[in-house]
Amino acid sequence: MTLPEEHTVITADHVIYHFHPDLEAKWHVAPHEQVEIRCPDGVHGQIRTEQDRYVAVDYDHINDAVGPIHVAGAEPGDRLIFDIHDIQIPQDWGYVLVIPNFGLLQAKVQEARTKIVPIKDGCVHFDGMRIPLDPCIGTIGVATHEGRYNTVIPFDHGGNMDTTAIRAGARVHFPVNQPGGLIAMGDAKAVMGDGEVCGTGVGVPINIFAHFEVVKGGRLSRPVIETAGEWQFIASAETLEQACILANEDLIGALMRSKGLPWADAYMLTSLVGQLRISQVVDPLMTVRMAISKDYLPTLDKMA
Amino acid sequence: MTLPEEHTVITADHVIYHFHPDLEAKWHVAPHEQVEIRCPDGVHGQIRTEQDRYVAVDYDHINDAVGPIHVAGAEPGDRLIFDIHDIQIPQDWGYVLVIPNFGLLQAKVQEARTKIVPIKDGCVHFDGMRIPLDPCIGTIGVATHEGRYNTVIPFDHGGNMDTTAIRAGARVHFPVNQPGGLIAMGDAKAVMGDGEVCGTGVGVPINIFAHFEVVKGGRLSRPVIETAGEWQFIASAETLEQACILANEDLIGALMRSKGLPWADAYMLTSLVGQLRISQVVDPLMTVRMAISKDYLPTLDKMA
Numbered sequence: 001m002t003l004p005e006e007h008t009v010i011t012a013d014h015v016i017y018h019f020h021p022d023l024e025a026k027w028h029v030a031p032h033e034q035v036e037i038r039c040p041d042g043v044h045g046q047i048r049t050e051q052d053r054y055v056a057v058d059y060d061h062i063n064d065a066v067g068p069i070h071v072a073g074a075e076p077g078d079r080l081i082f083d084i085h086d087i088q089i090p091q092d093w094g095y096v097l098v099i100p101n102f103g104l105l106q107a108k109v110q111e112a113r114t115k116i117v118p119i120k121d122g123c124v125h126f127d128g129m130r131i132p133l134d135p136c137i138g139t140i141g142v143a144t145h146e147g148r149y150n151t152v153i154p155f156d157h158g159g160n161m162d163t164t165a166i167r168a169g170a171r172v173h174f175p176v177n178q179p180g181g182l183i184a185m186g187d188a189k190a191v192m193g194d195g196e197v198c199g200t201g202v203g204v205p206i207n208i209f210a211h212f213e214v215v216k217g218g219r220l221s222r223p224v225i226e227t228a229g230e231w232q233f234i235a236s237a238e239t240l241e242q243a244c245i246l247a248n249e250d251l252i253g254a255l256m257r258s259k260g261l262p263w264a265d266a267y268m269l270t271s272l273v274g275q276l277r278i279s280q281v282v283d284p285l286m287t288v289r290m291a292i293s294k295d296y297l298p299t300l301d302k303m304a
Numbered sequence: 305m306t307l308p309e310e311h312t313v314i315t316a317d318h319v320i321y322h323f324h325p326d327l328e329a330k331w332h333v334a335p336h337e338q339v340e341i342r343c344p345d346g347v348h349g350q351i352r353t354e355q356d357r358y359v360a361v362d363y364d365h366i367n368d369a370v371g372p373i374h375v376a377g378a379e380p381g382d383r384l385i386f387d388i389h390d391i392q393i394p395q396d397w398g399y400v401l402v403i404p405n406f407g408l409l410q411a412k413v414q415e416a417r418t419k420i421v422p423i424k425d426g427c428v429h430f431d432g433m434r435i436p437l438d439p440c441i442g443t444i445g446v447a448t449h450e451g452r453y454n455t456v457i458p459f460d461h462g463g464n465m466d467t468t469a470i471r472a473g474a475r476v477h478f479p480v481n482q483p484g485g486l487i488a489m490g491d492a493k494a495v496m497g498d499g500e501v502c503g504t505g506v507g508v509p510i511n512i513f514a515h516f517e518v519v520k521g522g523r524l525s526r527p528v529i530e531t532a533g534e535w536q537f538i539a540s541a542e543t544l545e546q547a548c549i550l551a552n553e554d555l556i557g558a559l560m561r562s563k564g565l566p567w568a569d570a571y572m573l574t575s576l577v578g579q580l581r582i583s584q585v586v587d588p589l590m591t592v593r594m595a596i597s598k599d600y601l602p603t604l605d606k607m608a
Contacts, residue, residue, distance in 0.1 A: 195580030240544035276499030276582040
């Protein structure tokens with residue numbers, strides 16, 4: 001794609017390790033202003049060789065998020081859209097970690113392991129296999145309404161959702177809880193599977209090219225991803241089942257609001273055309289999303 | 305597609321309500337013999353109008369499975385493949401049910417509801433929406449090694465896995481626990497989303513056109529779906545997290561066996577290119593599958 005020559009560059013000069021209500025804006029941008037956000041990798045450069053091991057998740061020095069970014073005009077009750085044009089990886093290698101007491105199969109993990117994988121020709125090279133790059137943003141969230149969450153934790157404000165669908169071409173809708181939204185992001189992966197079972201994808205720094213939009217009113221309970229053809233309602237909770245319930249309820253609410261369906265009909269419809277998908281199972285809250293084609297839900301707002 | 309004129313027809317003259325080790329074969333077929341299996345809907349015709357309500361899951365009269373079918377040459381330790389050519393729906397309507405004390409949002413369900421939806425022009429018609437048909441087989445399993453499971457329950461033998469990927473074009477690999485495999489199936493849906501959140505898809509009878517193959521040796525722990533481009537390792541357990549662990553372990557085992565990867569490398573690879581997907585969250589065990597492209601796992605068996 002052709003990137004705009006003039007854009008605002010936002011760097012890791014300032015990062016946060018917690019999302020909370022009292023974040024202080026470090027950058028100010030306007031809706032539709034073209035921005036480039038340069039994010040370090042999810043361990044802020046602490047892993048450079050296979051001898052660098054991560055022996056425990058250090059909740060105060062991992063998953064730092066670049067920001068907070070204040071978007072003009074975004075007020076509590078509004079919806080903030082982050083429209084991702086492109087994600088570039090300014091590095092020719094990435095890391096994959098196995099961390100004791102972390103990850104889906106942690107009961108089988110005896111010791112920390114680090115694998116450094118080359119990136120070239122559009123692929124991650126892993127044990128002779130070529131895996132096409134498909135970068136996503138692992139941590140992205142806004143200032144909370146209340147409560148303080150480490151950037152490792154995903155919750156209703158976003159945070160460490162580790163959702164592969166937050167990639168170039170997606171528009172991510174966030175609730176605005178505080179003036180300006182105060183969004184921050186980082187913890188990118190060059191490629192990752194749904195689940196992120198070992199606890200990481202291929203960790204890399206990224207440069208994100210994007211813009212923001214503000215929808216007055218229309219606040220959501222939780223983040224929603226918009227793709228060309230789908231809405232994906234994200235929810236995080238202590239168990240996958242609890243997260244599924246929240247995502248299903250959010251999708252039903254949107255169908256009732258937008259299309260005027262009765263609750264039972266909306267519930268049935270989600271059973272026929274709603275797709276529950278796993279985002280991650282390790283963070284340590286669980287994240288899922290429930291997707292629906294825009295054929296059945298053209299807009300999040302009330303239809304004319 | 306063109307169906308073979310000569311094929312063996314298997315009907316609902318005999319159905320089972322439990323999978324167990326001592327199933328008695330009712331049909332005998334040979335590998336590569338063309339079969340048509342005619343299955344009633346998942347409630348065996350009990351629901352015909354919107355006044356017919358299902359007030360509780362009756363574990364003895366629901367999800368009956370046509371069979372058992374004995375496949376010549378299949379011995380314990382082998383793998384039985386069910387290759388699905390086509391699934392046809394011989395009826396112009398289906399049902400969707402909301403059942404008290406069943407389904408993901410059962411805490412919000414006050415009363416039973418039935419919706420009868422027309423099927424025409426290749427679509428289910430639901431409140432003015434057209435949903436393209438995509439039939440799948442909800443219940444399909446083999447005689448168990450040990451233990452007796454109602455056909456409503458999914459487990460290592462298969463059973464009520466309610467997995468959308470068990471559709472035309474798929475090949476489903478089962479462990480053979482008893483001579484002939486003794487497979488049985490039913491509980492079809494005209495269309496369903498991943499999750500089956502309200503507890504049903506669009507219930508319909510189906511005619512399945514298929515054949516069986518036997519792979520000597522190569523027994524699996526649990527069913528695996530093969531598509532043109534993927535392997536999908538299915539697992540059912542009391543929680544989604546437990547099912548995810550089993551599916552991830554099975555995929556790691558296949559990567560170690562087939563490609564000789566060390567455990568930690570295989571685990572990392574599943575985090576990069578393994579896709580955890582939800583099958584269903586209501587049955588009442590939970591079913592997931594972990595998919596991988598054949599680019600990374602060309603065969604289930606040891607590579608040459």
